[in-house]
Amino acid sequence: MNTLKSKFLENGYVIVDILEKTELESFRQIMADLLDVEVRADNREVHSSSFQHLGDEIRDFARENRQYYFHLLTKPGTESIHHAFHNPRIMGVVESLLGPDLIINNASILAANKGVKYDLGWHRDVIQIPQQEIEEDYLYSKTRFHNSCQINLPLYDEDALWVVPGSHNRVNTSEENAVFDGSKHYAPLGKEMPGAIPVPLKAGQAVFYNNNLIHRGYTEEVIIPRRTIHMGYHSASKPPTWHFYLLNAALLKPDYLAGLSATMQNMMHEYLECRRQFPQMSDTWKRGFAERI
Numbered sequence: 666m667n668t669l670k671s672k673f674l675e676n677g678y679v680i681v682d683i684l685e686k687t688e689l690e691s692f693r694q695i696m697a698d699l700l701d702v703e704v705r706a707d708n709r710e711v712h713s714s715s716f717q718h719l720g721d722e723i724r725d726f727a728r729e730n731r732q733y734y735f736h737l738l739t740k741p742g743t744e745s746i747h748h749a750f751h752n753p754r755i756m757g758v759v760e761s762l763l764g765p766d767l768i769i770n771n772a773s774i775l776a777a778n779k780g781v782k783y784d785l786g787w788h789r790d791v792i793q794i795p796q797q798e799i800e801e802d803y804l805y806s807k808t809r810f811h812n813s814c815q816i817n818l819p820l821y822d823e824d825a826l827w828v829v830p831g832s833h834n835r836v837n838t839s840e841e842n843a844v845f846d847g848s849k850h851y852a853p854l855g856k857e858m859p860g861a862i863p864v865p866l867k868a869g870q871a872v873f874y875n876n877n878l879i880h881r882g883y884t885e886e887v888i889i890p891r892r893t894i895h896m897g898y899h900s901a902s903k904p905p906t907w908h909f910y911l912l913n914a915a916l917l918k919p920d921y922l923a924g925l926s927a928t929m930q931n932m933m934h935e936y937l938e939c940r941r942q943f944p945q946m947s948d949t950w951k952r953g954f955a956e957r958i
């Protein structure tokens with residue numbers, strides 16, 4: 666087994682250098698054209714980030730004092746950054762971790778301007794699963810293959826992601842359960858998690874993580890504006906996880922698809938074909954589903 670994969674399996678995450686200097690500069694320019702760094706919220710009230718995955722509109726950026734989350738795969742006007750989603754270095758790493766025939770199922774920008782306090786509570790990425798259906802001993806076991814890899818690729822240095830290394834394939838300890846305070850989704854804000862560490866990333870590095878890890882997003886106060894490309898993939902050689910359904914397939918209309926590059930059109934057609942094979946998100950967390958071939 667390659668070293669990256671054994672580290673990924675053991676710790677639940679690996680950090681890899683991805684962008685060369687010129688690529689980084691080019692992505693920074695594209696990002697600057699999409700999001701204004703100077704805009705500051707007039708309203709300084711702090712906002713919760715728990716539902717950030719539902720997505721924001723680019724035109725609303727920085728109106729409030731919080732981190733923003735922009736979906737990209739379904740948003741006309743964001744095509745200039747889409748080549749990040751078939752970057753050969755990123756795809757190569759994910760293939761080595763998950764297997765061949767990658768399907769992208771989420772792509773977004775995590776963005777916060779200077780001065781923002783960002784606090785997304787401790788969680789595993791299981792928000793789509795009703796709490797009473799979360800069978801931890803199956804979902805977080807060493808034997809179930811978690812066919813999902815999430816990536817943060819910051820364009821500026823950051824340490825907003827925090828993780829509990831090795832927590833992806835075991836159930837919570839009693840100390841962790843105490844922090845979750847009865848929730849299987851998000852822990853209440855403001856509690857320390859035993860064993861948690863920040864993941865400092867240099868601009869152009871990426872963290873590849875198993876999103877069953879106990880993790881959170883947290884920055885006491887953003888100093889360098891956050892501009893991070895966030896992506897998720899699975900391998901079509903195995904059944905997908907619930908993360909596959911994050912992409913709103915209803916928005917992949919022929920008119921929209923026609924405006925994408927040939928490579929992106931192909932990726933979206935592969936996504937839709939996979940969706941045809943696996944129409945039901947609620948199957949994906951049932952015992953035995955991940956083991957289906």
Ligand SMILES: O=C(O)CCC(=O)C(=O)O
Pocket residue numbers: 775785790817825826880881882883
């Ligand atoms: O890097 C971050 O801000 C955390 C992202 C996160 O927790 C998630 O996508 O589930």
